[in-house]
Amino acid sequence: MFNTYDVIVVGAGHAGCEAAHAAGTMGSSVLLITMNMQTIAQMSCNPAMGGVAKGQIVREIDALGGQSGIISDKTMIQFRMLNRSKGPAMWSPRCQSDRMLFAQEWRDTLERNPNVDFWQDTVNEILVKDGRVTGVKTAMGVEIMAKTVVLTNGTFLNGRMFIGEKTFGGGRTGERSATGLTEQLVQLGFESGRMKTGTPPRIDGRSLDYSRMEEQPGDEIPGKFSYTDTVPLTKQRSCWITYTEQGVHDVLKEGFEQSPMFTGRIKGLGPRYCPSIEDKINRFADKDRHQIFVEPEGWNTVEVYVNGFSTSLPEVIQYRALTKIAGFENAKMFRPGYAVEYDFFPPTQLKPTLETHIVANLFFAGQINGTTGYEEAACQGLMAGINAHQNAHEEKPFTVGRSEGYIGVLIDDLITKGTEEPYRMFTSRAEFRTLLRQDNADLRLTEKGYSIGLASEDRVERTRAKQAAVESLRQELRDIKLRPDEVNGWLESKNSSALREKAPLYNLVKRPELDTDDIAELIEMAYEKTDGAAAVLLSRDVLEQTVIEVKYDDYLARERENAAKLSRWENLDIPGTFDFDKVKALSFEGREKLKKLRPNTIGQATRISGVSPSDISILLVYMGR
Incomplete structure (x- = not known):
């Protein structure tokens, strides 16, 4: 029934989707096996992509030729650039997504890839011969042969769900767990462990009083993730902010004796930086309130995600506590929050390509490696899919270095340091974060993606044109000079010190008090006085890229020097x-x-x-x- 595939991908979450699409795009025959064809690319937790450091990862995936950025752009309902008040190394794009559209768009994208086939089943065994993977065996007893296999099992390996004192098998609400695979891998010599994650209750948005909350609108001029020609938003949905208070905490404490986390029934460690609400009020007893983000789940649904209220307490306690939050007094619950505990495999058992040391041509990606988050999973899936293709066709391994991208930082952290709790990416994990900004991911990585046949020719031509435009503008800023009488009045209006002598525009761009909009105005004024080209012809991304590079020239030079020193060791x-x-x-x-x-x-x-x-x-x- 089945031919031998170049790549089999097990699991169709964010990691599995990127792995399958990348390998298929590069020319491999791919079989994507999922337990449920209706939950491909399901957003199991909050319906959002990006955020601090995570947004940089989505941009890097896009630059290499992956799909997460494009699909996020097509299905977002709000866009915000976080940390604008800080330096550009901290700017992080984030979008609120339409949960159902996101999953549908991913399925459509995979179905348009002619090299990707699908099979609905559960894999409970990998086939191994002479230390190499040769295929998989499913719960229905079907054996399918392959040159390489990528495991992206998410939270389903021996998954167990908890709500108060209730516990049942499952990797996600309404879906069963996967058994057998962990036990076989352990027999093969792999080390395994347990981790825990959780999700908040979902609420009927019609039952909320938004007048008692703070509105959090999207950016006035919304951006996007992809460097391709995806269309920016023209309308957006707002999110909202409210807070817990002491009455909420008092109700939650009533359920502590039934908490699976506090009673020890959950053994796995949860994400430190995304704790449950009961963990927050227990660990931070001195705080009298905690922030709650009220996030819509899509354009055409009333379902609301209560970000910041992840919990596994009994559903009655969850509901009573929710109704004491401002704006939630009459809330109607769609379903309660829950915790899920699952198997993972310490990632120190992997090579930089995400191939395992123990079994050749077997790759792990996503939560099976101890990470948390859609973005962390997606970039691992992308890299595993690329390298599964490379192995299947006897091509050289493909990696991203620590000085080249957050993807490189993440994978290097995992395989050299391991993790004892769900790993989440932060900008502080990167030594060269001034180089690894969200605005220049295309300049850093698109040529690499193009060299292996993943990024398209159109992508690389766009990148080369952008690079040429940035270099051209930098030179113009050096060449065009302004006299004090031409610019001092304008500088005074911007609370910037006056010029004493004629100076190049380059020097003015370096002034920290002048932002990108100021520089655009200054360039247009300078061009008018020198009969130069109209500034309106400059694209926003070229202008912003140039301004950042000029302002941080000295810092960037030092980081490049340090990165060059590191690369000598890496080589x-x-x-x-x-x-x-x-x-x-x-x-x-x-x-x-x-x-x-x-x-x-x-x-x-x-x-x-x-x-x-x-x-x-x-x-x-x-x-x-």
């Missing part, structure tokens, strides 16, 4: 067959960690906990470096 390969036991001078801990994690480069070895600088020096000497 020193450690052979896969290297015998660390032969290097007797290594410390005992260093040798054991190196043997377990098998770093590909000296740079990766330097970031392994327990490997000391002296161990690195010894390795360099031993390798003749």
Whole structure:
């Protein structure tokens, strides 16, 4: 019934969708296996994409040729650029999504890919021969052969759901868990663990009193994620903000004795940076209120997501506490919040390509690696899909370095440091975050995506045109000079110091008190006085990119220098067959960690906990470096 596929992807969440589409786009024959064809790309938690550091990841996925940015643009109902009051390294795009449209658009996108086939079933065994994966076996007893397999099982591996004292098998509300696969992988030599995540109750928006909440509208001029020609929003839906108060906390505390988290029935660790509401009021007892974001789930639904109220307390307690929140006095609940505990596999068992050390041509991506978040999952799926294709066709591995993208930071963190709690990306995790901004992801990564056949020719031509326009504008800013009498009146109106002598526009752009809109006005004024081209011809992204690069020129130069130093270490390969036991001078801990994690480069070895600088020096000497 089935031919042998180049790539089988198990699971159709955010990781699985990106993996299948990437491998198919690059020319592999792909089979996407999912337990339920109706829940492809389901947004199991909040209906939103992006956010701090996560928005940068979505832009990087798009730059490489992935689909999350395009699909987010097509299905968003609100867009906001977060952290505008901070430096550009912190600016992070975020959108509120239409949950149902997002899933439908992903399915449509996959169905338009001629190399992607579908099969609805549960995979409970991988087929392995001579240390290499050869296919999968499903719950219906069907064996399907493949050159490579990508596991993106999400929260379904031995998933168990909790609401108060009630517990039942499942990986998501209304869907069963997947069993058998964890046990087989452990038998093959893999280490596994348990993690926990949760979700809040869903509410009927018609029952809420928005007059008692703070409105949170989208940006006046909404942006987008994709560097392609997706259409920006022309209308938006508002989100709303309200707060818990002591009465809410008192009701929640009544349910603590029935909390699966506090009674120890949940063993797995949950995400530290997205705690449940009961965990928040327990850990932060000194705070008399907590912020609640009220987020619509789409254009044509009344369902509302209560962001900040994740809980696994009994449904009666959840409801009573909700009705004491301002604006929720008459709330009607669609379904209660719940917690889910599931198996994961510590990611230190992976190579930088996300291929496992133990079984060749087997890849892990998403929550199976201990991460949390759609964006973190999607970028892993993209990289696993790319490398599954590369392996199937005997092409060289594809990686993104720490100095090239947040995707590189995330994967390197996972495979060298591992994680004991659900891993979430933050800008603070990146050493070179001034280089890794959301505005320049295309300039950083599109050529790389194009080189492997994922990013299209149209994408790379757009990127090259943008780069040329930025360089041209930078030169113009140096060439065009203004006299004090031409600009001092304008500078005074902007509370900026006057010029004493003729100066190039470049110098004025560097002034921190002048923002991008000011610079646009200044350029237009300068062009009028010098008969230059009209500033209106400049695209907003080219102007913003140029302004950032000019303002932070010195910082960027230092970061590029530091990144170049790091790359020298990253280019020193450690052979896969290297015998660390032969290097007797290594410390005992260093040798054991190196043997377990098998770093590909000296740079990766330097970031392994327990490997000391002296161990690195010894390795360099031993390798003749």
